[in-house]
Amino acid sequence: MTAARRKTSTPPVTISPFPCNPGSLLSVNDLSLDELNHLLERATALEKQDPLTRDRILIKRRVALLFYEASTRTRTSFELAAKALGADTALVSNLSSSIEKGESLKDTGLNLRALGAEAIILRHSLSGGAWLLEESTRLPVLNAGDGMHEHPTQALLDLRTILAHLKPNTKKVGPEMLAGVTVTITGDILHSRVARSNMLLLPRLGAQVLLCGPKELLPEIAVAEAPGVSIERDFEAALRRSQVAMMLRIQAERLAGLQLDLEEYKAGYQLTGERLARLAPEAVVMHPGPIIRGLEITGGVADGAQSAILEQVTHGLAIRMAVIERALGAGRTEKRV
DSSP states (O other): OOOOOOOOOOOOOOOOOSSSSTTOBSOGGGOOHHHHHHHHHHHHHHHHSOHHHHTTTTTTOEEEEEESSOOSHHHHHHHHHHHHTTOEEEEEETTSSGGGGTOOHHHHHHHHHHTTOSEEEEEESSTTHHHHHHHHHOSOEEEEEETTTBOHHHHHHHHHHHHHHHOTTOSSOOTTTTTTOEEEEESOOTTOHHHHHHHHHGGGGTOEEEEESOTTTSOGGGGTTOTTEEEOOOHHHHHHTOSEEEEOOOOGGGOTTOOOOHHHHHHHHOBOHHHHHHHOTTOEEEOOSOOOBTTTBOHHHHTSTTBOHHHHHHHHHHHHHHHHHHHTTTTOOOOOO
């Protein structure tokens, strides 16, 4: 008698309903074009609003800033943005809390919720940390950078900076808004959450994104199935095509095991005044910071007339006010699609 063969089947994968909370911003892909337009409009409105009126919008609402990594621009702008709307903030870092004693991200988040936090802004070294925190707490979570994955508010402020320079009278963004615009991102693409969020956002608006850097920092797989994104190894060739030159620092803390000659890197990929004047005299120069002057960019270019680096920081405050307002539901009228 032949034994009956056991039938096996794979159970269907349960799709996790991320984001669980409609106020969360975990990825730029969480935003529809309608939501993106709403955020840009609210950023402008909040920026122009009387501070004494604006600080009533989220008066006494509680926002926790949970930062496992060092940060200057992102942490400070999120904190100032929340306070500009009237919210109370609490900063928790890994060096001044029970995190240092081994408390898990989940337990830290649950304790913050128990203390009355209504939203959490998270920066974490773990890719996917923001998703884990949101799943655990069900609070609105704003991703302020998760490992080597994403940094959505940086991409939003970068977009606002680009629009201010190249499309200053823009009322509403759409799929062709940046048609004909080439944005070159140069540097440590492999480890850059900034690059990844921009790669996801800018092509949705019609921009072409060129990634530039040596193979150690830019593997070919970086553009696998990425519409509107391509690799150009020749930095000077990329600059000739660029309306925006976005430089990234070499992330020394993430380079373990990579063989990279910094002098060769500077010779091939440093943005100098001579290169800029010769190859892209009208291009907007951007950098998410922190800048390492004399490595990826010279001080003269960083401080020069084409630089929008400090403007990016200013735009970040407006964008983060809009994102925090959205997180806590104030003024949100659009529907998620």
